[in-house]
Amino acid sequence: MVKLTIDGKKVEVPKGTTVLDAARKLDIHIPTLCFHEAITPYGGCRLCIVEVIRDGATQIASSCVYEAADGLEVKTATDRVLELRKFMVELLLAEAPEAQVLQDLAQELGVKAPKRFKVRNELCIACGQCVRACREIVGVSAIDFANKGYEKKASSPFFERSDACIGCGTCFSICPTGAITLKDLAEGETAELPDGTKVIGPARIIDNWKVGLAMKKCKQCGEPFAPQFQLEHFTKKVNLAADFYDVCVQCRT
Amino acid sequence: MKVSGKKDLQKLQKEGMAILFPDRTRIMVGMATCCLAKGSAEVMSALKDEIKKQGLKADVVSVGCIGLCYQEPTIEVVQPGKPKITYGEITPGKIPSLVACIKQGKVEKQSVLYRTDKEELPLNGGRHIFSKGAPQKEFKGIQEYSEVPFFKKQRKIALRNAGFIDPENISEYIARGGYSSLVNTLASMKPEDVIAEVTKAGLRGRSGGGFPTGVKWQACRKAEGKIKYMLCNVSEGDPGIGMHKSLLESDPHSVLEGMIIGAYAIGAKEGYIYISSGQTLGVRRMEKAVADAKAHGFLGKSILKSGFDFTVKVKEGAGAYVCGEESALIRSFEGDWGEPRQRPPYPAVSGLWGKPTVINNVETLANVPVIMGQGAKWFSSIGSEKSKGTKVFSIVGEVNRPGLIEVPMGTTLREIIYDVGGGLPRGKTLKAVLAGGPAGGCVPKKLMSLPVDYEALMQAGSAMSSGGIIVMGEDTCMVDMNKYLLSFSEGESCGKCTPCRVGVRRMREIITDISEGKGREGDVELLEKMALLIKDGALCNLGKTAPNPVLATLRYFKDEYQAHIKNKKCSAAVCTSLKK
Amino acid sequence: MKSFNLSAIEAILEKHGKAEESLIAVLKDIQNHYGYLPQEALRHVSEKLAVPLSKIFCIATFYSFFSLEPRGKNVISVCQGTACHMKKGEEVVTSLTRALKLGTDKKTTSDGAFTLEKVRCMGCCSIAPAVRVNQDHYGQVTQNSVANILSKYGKV
Numbered sequence: 002m003v004k005l006t007i008d009g010k011k012v013e014v015p016k017g018t019t020v021l022d023a024a025r026k027l028d029i030h031i032p033t034l035c036f037h038e039a040i041t042p043y044g045g046c047r048l049c050i051v052e053v054i055r056d057g058a059t060q061i062a063s064s065c066v067y068e069a070a071d072g073l074e075v076k077t078a079t080d081r082v083l084e085l086r087k088f089m090v091e092l093l094l095a096e097a098p099e100a101q102v103l104q105d106l107a108q109e110l111g112v113k114a115p116k117r118f119k120v121r122n123e124l125c126i127a128c129g130q131c132v133r134a135c136r137e138i139v140g141v142s143a144i145d146f147a148n149k150g151y152e153k154k155a156s157s158p159f160f161e162r163s164d165a166c167i168g169c170g171t172c173f174s175i176c177p178t179g180a181i182t183l184k185d186l187a188e189g190e191t192a193e194l195p196d197g198t199k200v201i202g203p204a205r206i207i208d209n210w211k212v213g214l215a216m217k218k219c220k221q222c223g224e225p226f227a228p229q230f231q232l233e234h235f236t237k238k239v240n241l242a243a244d245f246y247d248v249c250v251q252c253r254t
Numbered sequence: 255m256k257v258s259g260k261k262d263l264q265k266l267q268k269e270g271m272a273i274l275f276p277d278r279t280r281i282m283v284g285m286a287t288c289c290l291a292k293g294s295a296e297v298m299s300a301l302k303d304e305i306k307k308q309g310l311k312a313d314v315v316s317v318g319c320i321g322l323c324y325q326e327p328t329i330e331v332v333q334p335g336k337p338k339i340t341y342g343e344i345t346p347g348k349i350p351s352l353v354a355c356i357k358q359g360k361v362e363k364q365s366v367l368y369r370t371d372k373e374e375l376p377l378n379g380g381r382h383i384f385s386k387g388a389p390q391k392e393f394k395g396i397q398e399y400s401e402v403p404f405f406k407k408q409r410k411i412a413l414r415n416a417g418f419i420d421p422e423n424i425s426e427y428i429a430r431g432g433y434s435s436l437v438n439t440l441a442s443m444k445p446e447d448v449i450a451e452v453t454k455a456g457l458r459g460r461s462g463g464g465f466p467t468g469v470k471w472q473a474c475r476k477a478e479g480k481i482k483y484m485l486c487n488v489s490e491g492d493p494g495i496g497m498h499k500s501l502l503e504s505d506p507h508s509v510l511e512g513m514i515i516g517a518y519a520i521g522a523k524e525g526y527i528y529i530s531s532g533q534t535l536g537v538r539r540m541e542k543a544v545a546d547a548k549a550h551g552f553l554g555k556s557i558l559k560s561g562f563d564f565t566v567k568v569k570e571g572a573g574a575y576v577c578g579e580e581s582a583l584i585r586s587f588e589g590d591w592g593e594p595r596q597r598p599p600y601p602a603v604s605g606l607w608g609k610p611t612v613i614n615n616v617e618t619l620a621n622v623p624v625i626m627g628q629g630a631k632w633f634s635s636i637g638s639e640k641s642k643g644t645k646v647f648s649i650v651g652e653v654n655r656p657g658l659i660e661v662p663m664g665t666t667l668r669e670i671i672y673d674v675g676g677g678l679p680r681g682k683t684l685k686a687v688l689a690g691g692p693a694g695g696c697v698p699k700k701l702m703s704l705p706v707d708y709e710a711l712m713q714a715g716s717a718m719s720s721g722g723i724i725v726m727g728e729d730t731c732m733v734d735m736n737k738y739l740l741s742f743s744e745g746e747s748c749g750k751c752t753p754c755r756v757g758v759r760r761m762r763e764i765i766t767d768i769s770e771g772k773g774r775e776g777d778v779e780l781l782e783k784m785a786l787l788i789k790d791g792a793l794c795n796l797g798k799t800a801p802n803p804v805l806a807t808l809r810y811f812k813d814e815y816q817a818h819i820k821n822k823k824c825s826a827a828v829c830t831s832l833k834k
Numbered sequence: 835m836k837s838f839n840l841s842a843i844e845a846i847l848e849k850h851g852k853a854e855e856s857l858i859a860v861l862k863d864i865q866n867h868y869g870y871l872p873q874e875a876l877r878h879v880s881e882k883l884a885v886p887l888s889k890i891f892c893i894a895t896f897y898s899f900f901s902l903e904p905r906g907k908n909v910i911s912v913c914q915g916t917a918c919h920m921k922k923g924e925e926v927v928t929s930l931t932r933a934l935k936l937g938t939d940k941k942t943t944s945d946g947a948f949t950l951e952k953v954r955c956m957g958c959c960s961i962a963p964a965v966r967v968n969q970d971h972y973g974q975v976t977q978n979s980v981a982n983i984l985s986k987y988g989k990v
Binding site for chain 1: 574576591595596598599744745746747748749750751752753755756757759760763764774776777780784787790791792793
Binding site for chain 2: 898917920961
């Protein structure tokens, strides 16, 4: 166990706990953007930064990746920290002003949309949550970052249709800004992917990865319930019987 | 042959001396990348042909860079009992008369640059005397090396062998004292003693922030775990400096010996030299050096019967400026994009594959054998109070003698530009000096008495970084230069953290506006505010130093920004959308 | 255009051992062999090294050394270093672009003879502006010497 002080309050946590988690134990709120409990922390958005004082020296650090240590002193809301957090939100607002999460953060921190920067309207803010989720939770790594610097964003290989995507929608649900679009097409409904591919429902389409996956229909109720490819993936991975997914979850239970 | 101790080394040293200073003529041709770009390959070819034609018995050797870039291609001639003669700006057309002179033991007066009567060997404090006593009539009128303005204020320690030896011949390296430090260190010193010596010497990292090398080594030695790694980072990305490349091409063994001593100090069994793209010649020379060192027993199991095992592999990377940041280098090495990690933990504690790792720069390592050979006291007597030793600089731009130089820390910018560099060409007036590249800042002409030392440069808003010094005249626009430097950092940003990925880009956009006459009232204040916030909020040193040029130009050349914004004027006539 | 030959890639993989850490070295060798990184090559590497294709694409687009587009027989690299910038390196780029009839989107000549690239500092600062064609370095390049350099590689 290690003992540290956050905003004057003492807390004891197991070795390996991050400062962010230690703060949460004390119910101290630190805003985050690229963080999610189910995946390894990244430390890139710099929203969760705090002042960390160690051996007499003060450092600005992302609390989600800073390991708590004995004798550490943490300050989560100094003027210096707040000014930096506001700056991050200002920068990101010009990237994706439509993103609700950024508007909420702007309100929380008292930030106005900056006038000097030309609005980019790119919802992907390279937080990497979708990438980490696809790698760590789903285990298929259908997507990863492409490019570096300002052009960095989550992408499928070659910006073309991802062969590995199983259409589980984890990326879609975890994305904080809504940059990923996922839609289930009903029977007979059509759509065109960004690469021109025409898809006919029942199918799941994810525009960002140029994916259009045919849905499997339950043998019992006839409802489309999951992408065929996804079911094949799990059948193979967990060594299930070939007909395991013939019937949907509802009908099975 | 495998060296097992001092006696073996002395034997090799003697053999090497016979190659360096043979009984017959030895002709050395500079064949580093820049020399080749200036036509030294054609000169070499012409030389070999002419020697055959005129029946001159001579050893012809390819050497590295002597730093005299502005007078390349260079040829040096060593003849028994005579001073070494250096010739410059040689073309194939000048070869026949040159060879004729050499054959007669005479000096070719048209192309001669200087003579060298004696050469210092900084590794062991020795010297080689080419010609004793007063110079013969033939050589009297030729300037001696120690009086040559370009070399007078220089002191070659890291570059002690560059241009003087065939970089692919380990015997020549040994002849000039090479590997004697390793032999003595392994024979008589404990790893802790090595660290103490390097710490006492005051050696600081020669690329980046100048972190004390001994402290880094100590942290790694003390770190938990039996497996430790020694890494030499040659992913030079700093634009405006060819120093890393030059060291690899001219004297790879100096880096290797330093690395082996360092590995012994920290307790590493495996070492890697990570070389980024575009350094084909350097890679080849380093691979040969590693192979030769191994064959001589300086690498492998129980080196020199000490019980210390160490192997080195050369690994090629794809190159990215962000890989100058240690944690990004480690990720790149492991086979990923150059993703920096927040510190702590520091690489010395958790680095390559999570193991304690020391990452050192080539110049830092090249200094190590000299420190071990001459001692900490000697090393720390050179330089300034907090910056010990020398620094290699690449001096380029509006300067008469561009080249690769090495001067004691604390030498002033004025001395470097005017005494060593020969000042600005006729018709050019000094405006500023950029030190530290995109991580540094320009120093205006009124501050030319600034000493080159880590702290002094930082306080002036500049930086040492890898050692690039770019001399700028009045026809340089500081807004344009800033735009260029920021564009570089913008292009090299890894994209992980918001302040660097977005902030640097937005700063550069504003400066582009200013350079195109679209600057607005309040831009200067906004740039300064953004620069300070990015410096504070960025995750790694690329982001933290990218705003430095902005802050420096705003500090010293704010009026130029105002002129661009308010009057739409660019007095240097560089920003084409504006009037002069 | 070479017809796709997997054996070259097999040889490269053998040379570096099938470890993920050799990925960058493998990609470098592939680029040296083909002049760029063909999609089929990357798919094959992904399979053989058991590294996700998305990761390989991530690395290929991160390091500016790699090209995912076929490049010409001769690759002209113009240095973007500080000294070269000061010595009007941009003008060299403009001259070459004009001489080879290229544009912002067109980097390779129609006959596949030349590709023009801007690269990071080559370390030839004392002979700025510097240009590299394949493995040959040229210094103090001007708008006038551009034609001379191109002629050495067959450009009339």
